[in-house]
Amino acid sequence: MKFIVLLFTVLLQRQTKQQGYQRNNGWYLRLLKPFKLEQMGTRGQILVYSLLVGLPCLLISFGLNYLSGVIGTIVSIVVQVLLFLYILGRDDFSSRFKDYKGCWGRQDYQGAYHCAQQFLSVQEQAQSQTPLQLHQSVQQAIVMAWFKRFFVFAFWFLVAGVSGALLCLLTFWFYTQSNALWVKSLLHALAWAPVRLLAVSIALAGDFVQSFSTASRFMFDFESSSQHVLQETMFKHDERTDESFDCTQAVSELEESNQLMQRCAVIWLLVVACLTVFAGF
16 A cells, blocks of 8 residues: 555656645644743653654554545545645755756856755855856755655655654654754654665666765764765765866756656665565555
């Protein structure tokens, strides 16, 4: 059933994507606001987390497991697809760097810089960045966006169902309001396995010879951040200099990065399909 839900959700997401779509999390932030999490101690934060993150996920899990029979199965699939679609969001991320690619096509560096800041939310930018540095920052932002918008949720959906994916999303929203170190550590733990599986997928779908050794090196590394793992796996062997960088190649390289992430998503879907057929997953 997980494969059916995942496949239907991905197909529905592709058909309903909207440029600039914002997932509505105002209702959840309003629930958190009265608790003043930043002023609470750790015990109080854990209690609120259990009440507003753990408990809803458990109730959803028990509710879905309670549904049985043909009608119950259909209702369960529909509820899971709708909930998982909400978790993934419907933002057409590819359209966000459409203008950016157009600027590179015209070799308009200032325009590309403006698009990167405004539409891609590339942080830690400075006007002194060279075209190569800006291009590398945007490539890394695209890969991280794929991880945060799809792969981490897909992993926890496959492990713990739609409740696991929702737990991951609500934990992130909880952290934006609390900034607690223990929640940050929890987010790091939630991202540890999926980011390393994505790194291996990148090696399989991309340059296996250069990338797999790097990806395998992080398999038992519990300290490196998700961004560092993906950056090292994909871009470690990029030895270009500012002088050798050709702006006309930027557009094709961005397309290649995006297509690589799409191939990784297909690999995950195929693995889940095989597990469903041969292991009854």
